[in-house]
Amino acid sequence: VQLVESGGGLVQAGGSLRLSCAASGRTASGYHIGWFRQPPGKERGFVATINWSGGSTYYADSVKGRFTISRDNAKNTAYQQMNRLEYDDTAVYYCAASGAKRPLEASRVGVMDYWGKGNLVNVSS
Numbered sequence: 001v002q003l004v005e006s007g008g009g010l011v012q013a014g015g016s017l018r019l020s021c022a023a024s025g026r027t028a029s030g031y032h033i034g035w036f037r038q039p040p041g042k043e044r045g046f047v048a049t050i051n052w053s054g055g056s057t058y059y060a061d062s063v064k065g066r067f068t069i070s071r072d073n074a075k076n077t078a079y080q081q082m083n084r085l086e087y088d089d090t091a092v093y094y095c096a097a098s099g100a101k102r103p104l105e106a107s108r109v110g111v112m113d114y115w116g117k118g119n120l121v122n123v124s125s
Helices: 103-107
Strands: 002-006 009-012 017-024 032-038 045-050 057-059 067-072 077-082 091-098 119-124
Touching (some): 032 103, 057 103
Parallel strands (some): 009 119
Antiparallel strands (some): 032 045, 045 057
């Protein structure tokens, strides 16, 4: 499965962006999809995950109520709507796919099977 992120860019604090994660090479419908981010000088960390059917979602505490993860299996694409962006949301955002049995496992970097190359989100204060 190849994953390609898009939709990042520069935005002012308080603004919104929607990231997309397009899968190709093989259908991603059987995989849980996770979004992770890596701020400058820091380790990559969990943001949100959605199970293969789209029926279950999990979020990091820092983004609950502001970010929404979703997926459209017919389009082989996952999304992350990011509202009320904050300066600390500045990071390279990665989408990843996991064939783990339980969707919550797809919140761990080491469990993910496939990764995109990342997309920069830069929030100005």
